């Protein structure tokens with residue numbers, strides 16, 4: 001018998017959902033990993049006879065799935081967690097909320113570390129993360145170990161005046177935010193062995209003038225990456241663009257040349273039938289944020305967008321980092337709009353797993369298959385909400401939670417084991433973020449560290 005081949009990591013004895021084209025499940029499976037790639041997947045007996053590993057993860061009682069993909073997020077906005085959800089406050093439009101451009105690099109980094117740690121703990125291995133001070137987001141991804149697409153937040157609206165509800169565009173602001181992205185790309189694009197890439201992110205069609213959107217389109221075409229933005233997330237945005245440019249936000253994007261497969265548009269709530277078709281025809285990727293959409297009294301017309309040809313992905317935006325929760329909210333909001341039993345578990349999962357990878361053109365993510373990158377999550381099926389597993393997709397979409405995540409491997413490296421972070425101090429991350437958040441809210445006018453939402457926002461106004 002031939003000597004077994006050496007590999008770096010061997011996960012064995014796991015239940016595996018491969019998410020391959022046959023939707024294969026392995027009840028007692030093994031995954032061999034060398035470097036950042038999966039080199040073999042199959043029954044444990046078969047794989048262990050072919051491979052011997054430096055590190056073996058005995059995964060009896062664990063359920064292996066591909067790492068989840070979060071298509072739109074702003075990690076430092078975790079500072080608003082639990083504070084703004086019950087109010088009309090939109091952070092960027094509100095003076096009394098800690099603003100991204102007013103954070104120090106140290107403050108932004110502490111909050112970004114918290115966000116990436118939470119995502120990792122919740123089984124999210126890939127995230128599109130964008131905000132001001134994007135270099136701190138990249139650094140957080142580097143340290144915590146997530147796979148990340150990082151972008152800055154480009155706009156030319158004057159933020160001080162925006163919080164007074166005055167819309168004034170300034171070239172200097174546009175220049176500053178464009179330069180921030182160019183600096184980010186120069187330093188971080190392709191970092192951590194390609195685990196971190198950088199692209200262009202613009203805030204939205206109301207906070208960017210048409211000329212700035214054109215400029216970003218040119219820069220992104222030269223760079224070759226995608227463009228991320230918020231689209232039709234509020235009625236006010238649609239009304240303002242209509243007044244300023246005489247067209248809808250979607251028409252404006254078409255007009256400035258941004259409507260295409262490279263566009264990742266979050267929200268897409270307030271769009272009419274013609275715009276849905278425009279987005280579909282252009283094969284735009286929609287980052288669906290069901291949690292964030294709820295207060296608008298509406299949800300994105302995902303069924304219609306998907307039918308028109310748009311590619312649907314899931315995101316948490318500035319809410320909880322738990323994509324399992326977003327999946328259930330996406331299913332519920334679709335059913336509230338349309339009635340019936342669509343979408344099923346498999347379809348909702350695809351928006352955060354294989355379908356998301358496909359939308360982004362990542363051929364080697366979103367599946368547990370030989371040749372794919374080793375981004376793997378092991379859920380603890382000994383937890384009560386993880387039983388019974390009869391339908392391997394149904395349990396994920398309707399019952400799994402981030403808290404079931406036991407082990408996370410990203411790019412062939414174990415980043416979480418036994419729910420504990422590997423290579424960084426998780427408790428220190430949480431402690432530092434708490435201290436920074438308290439400091440920031442005090443700076444915004446809050447009188448004491450822990451109080452009730454309304455008291456904080458009232459005090460701050």
Ligand SMILES: [Zn+2]
Pocket residue numbers: 072073074230266317318
């Ligand atoms: Zn957002």
